[in-house]
Amino acid sequence: MLNKVILMGRLTADPEHKQTPNGISVTSFSVAVDRNYADKSGSRTTDFINIVAWRQTADFICRYFTKGRMIAIEGSIQTRKYEDKSGNPRTAFEVVADQVYFADSKSDSGSRAAASQNFPTPETFQEPARNTSFSVGDFEEIDTDDSDLPF
Numbered sequence: 415m416l417n418k419v420i421l422m423g424r425l426t427a428d429p430e431h432k433q434t435p436n437g438i439s440v441t442s443f444s445v446a447v448d449r450n451y452a453d454k455s456g457s458r459t460t461d462f463i464n465i466v467a468w469r470q471t472a473d474f475i476c477r478y479f480t481k482g483r484m485i486a487i488e489g490s491i492q493t494r495k496y497e498d499k500s501g502n503p504r505t506a507f508e509v510v511a512d513q514v515y516f517a518d519s520k521s522d523s524g525s526r527a528a529a530s531q532n533f534p535t536p537e538t539f540q541e542p543a544r545n546t547s548f549s550v551g552d553f554e555e556i557d558t559d560d561s562d563l564p565f
Contacts (some may be wrong), residue, residue, distance in 0.1 A: 417491055418490060419490055421463060421486070421509065422485070423445035423463070423485065424445065424450070424485070425443055425446075425479055426443070426481065426484065427481050428480050431472065438469060439476075440467070440514050442464065443465055444464055445458050446484060447458050447462075447463055448460050448461075449458065450460065454526035461510060463508075465489070465512070466510050467511040468477070468510070470479070471512070471513070479514075483516075485513045485517055486514065486517040487514050488512050490509070490512070491510075492507075492510045493507055495507050531543050
């Protein structure tokens, strides 16, 4: 079976970082996603989709995304049943985010994101040095009998 969702939209509010009693990070937020078509008057309908993220994904979202930022999300749809205040049974639909990506340019949101949160900038990634000097003595030939291969 397949349950895969890919969305791109703007956060409707700043995500709020929470932790479960067991210390697991979680955040929930809403994303505004425009539909791909316009009605007869030329206006587009916007859907507001609830998103939930756990653990490192939740930490990443709370650290780098703010209201209005464009976000791309890969995940799956989850349903849960509950009773409202009147005792009526309800079903909630939400997307559980597995992967998230920046979907706007840094210049579009850099000043807005920096002003709203005081997080240190990530350290610059240093790629490990590669050993590019190889000699034939570094390799050995593997003797294989190809007679039993079907091709």
